[in-house]
Structure formats: C-alpha cells, structure tokens
Amino acid sequence: MKSKPKSKSEKSRLKLLHQYYCYTGFYGFVWTAVKKALPYIALAILGIYTINHFVNINQLLIDLTKTLPVYGVLIFFFLSETLLGLVPPEIFIAWAGKMHAPWMYLFLLAILSYSGGLISYYLGRLITKIPSIHNYLEVKMKTQLKNSKKWGGFLIVVGALLPLPFSISCLAAGIIAFPFRNVMLFGSLRLIRFFIYGLVIFHVF
Numbered sequence: 741m742k743s744k745p746k747s748k749s750e751k752s753r754l755k756l757l758h759q760y761y762c763y764t765g766f767y768g769f770v771w772t773a774v775k776k777a778l779p780y781i782a783l784a785i786l787g788i789y790t791i792n793h794f795v796n797i798n799q800l801l802i803d804l805t806k807t808l809p810v811y812g813v814l815i816f817f818f819l820s821e822t823l824l825g826l827v828p829p830e831i832f833i834a835w836a837g838k839m840h841a842p843w844m845y846l847f848l849l850a851i852l853s854y855s856g857g858l859i860s861y862y863l864g865r866l867i868t869k870i871p872s873i874h875n876y877l878e879v880k881m882k883t884q885l886k887n888s889k890k891w892g893g894f895l896i897v898v899g900a901l902l903p904l905p906f907s908i909s910c911l912a913a914g915i916i917a918f919p920f921r922n923v924m925l926f927g928s929l930r931l932i933r934f935f936i937y938g939l940v941i942f943h944v945f
Contacts, residue, residue, distance in 0.1 A: 805835040817849060821856030822863075825905035829853060830937065837942050846942075850934035853906060854927060857899075860907035861923050864914020893918075896926035901933050 805813050813835060820827040829849065836845035896918075899909025906927070913923050 802831060802834075805831065810839075814848060814852060818852040818856055821853045821907055822859050823907065824911075825853075825856070825860075825907035828903075829934070830941065833934065833937050833941050836938075842942060843938065846934060846938045850931045853934065854930045857906045857910040857927050857930065858920075858924065860910040861914040861920060864911040865917070866914075867911075868915055868917070893922055893926050896923055897929060900927055900929040906930055 804816070808816065813832065817827070817829070817832045821829070832849055833846060836842050836849055839845045895909050896913055898904060899906045910923060910927065
C-alpha cells in the first residue's frame with residue numbers, strides 16, 4: 741500500500757524531467773550534436789579500421805606494455821588520456837592485472853586518466869584564447885554555447901562512464917567554459933568506471 745504513492749511520485753518526477761528537457765530543447769541539442777559528430781566518428785572508425793588492416797593496433801599496444809618499463813607505460817597512458825584519449829584504457833587495465841599489485845596500479849591508472857581529463861579542460865580553455873576560434877564561438881556558436889553550458893555536466897558524465905574519450909569531453913567543457921569545479925565533481929565518476937572495469941577484467945566475479 742505504501743509503495744504506490746512512491747511509484748506515482750517517481751513517475752511524476754520523470755514526467756516533469758521529460759517536460760523540462762523538451763521545453764529547454766535538450767533532446768534537440770543532443771540530436772544536433774550527434775548528427776554533427778557522426779561524420780567525424782565515421783571517419784575516425786574508417787581510419788582506425790584501415791590502419792588495423794595493415795597493423796594489429798591492439799597487439800601493438802599490448803606489445804608496447806610488455807616492452808616499456810612501468811614508468812614508461814604510465815607516462816604513455818597519461819599522455820594518451822590527456823591528448824584525445826583514443827587508446828582504449830582496457831589494454832592498460834589488463835596490463836595492471838598482471839602486475840604484482842594490480843589494484844594499486846589500477847588506482848594509478850584511474851588517477852592519471854582523471855588528471856589527464858582535467859588538463860584537457862585547460863587545453864580547451866587555451867584553445868578559446870586563439871582570436872579566430874574565440875570570435876567564431878562568440879558570434880556563430882553563441883546559441884549552441886549557451887545550451888552546452890546548461891548541460892555540460894551531462895557531457896562530462898557521459899565521457900567519464902561510457903566507452904568514449906574522457907579527454908574529449910573535458911576538452912569540450914573547457915571550450916564552453918563549463919565551471920571547473922563541476923568538471924572535477926562529475927569527472928570523478930571516471931574513478932568508478934575504472935573500479936568496475938577492474939572487477940570485470942581481474943575476474944573478481
């Protein structure tokens with residue numbers, strides 16, 4: 741009997757949230773962003789597929805983790821997570837699983853990934869200092885920037901939790917001048933993702 745009001749309350753909250761997103765144009769904003777990103781995503785996938793046809797990228801990265809010293813692997817991972825983050829972190833998590841203290845190395849990887857994202861944020865801020873880009877953002881992208889600042893948290897959460905480059909999300913947050921403290925807060929979910937990946941890759945279950 742007591743669970744029904746709670747269920748109705750949850751439904752009404754979801755309905756209000758849905759109405760808010762419709763009213764503010766959130767769905768349209770996301771769809772427009774996805775449509776604009778699709779050609780670049782398709783081009784990147786095609787490029788990776790073409791390169792992988794001639795060179796086994798995953799095997800190359802695995803061999804790299806075997807060849808480099810520990811500090812070399814950590815530096816390479818940090819640079820990757822700072823500059824676009826296109827190298828799958830799962831390869832490095834698997835590497836951590838083979839170390840003498842896997843959870844310690846997993847923690848180091850998580851901190852490096854999180855820190856790389858924060859640095860990417862400031863790279864985004866630096867990009868906006870370029871006069872041509874600054875003028876473009878302020879004139880032609882003014883409306884899009886306004887909407888992006890509303891939902892910048894969503895952008896960071898998606899980058900932190902989903903298998904998408906976290907640094908690109910942080911870079912975009914820097915470009916739209918999303919508050920840094922919020923980037924730090926939402927970006928901390930990145931640590932949870934690494935923990936979950938660790939549970940799976942280390943075969944804890």
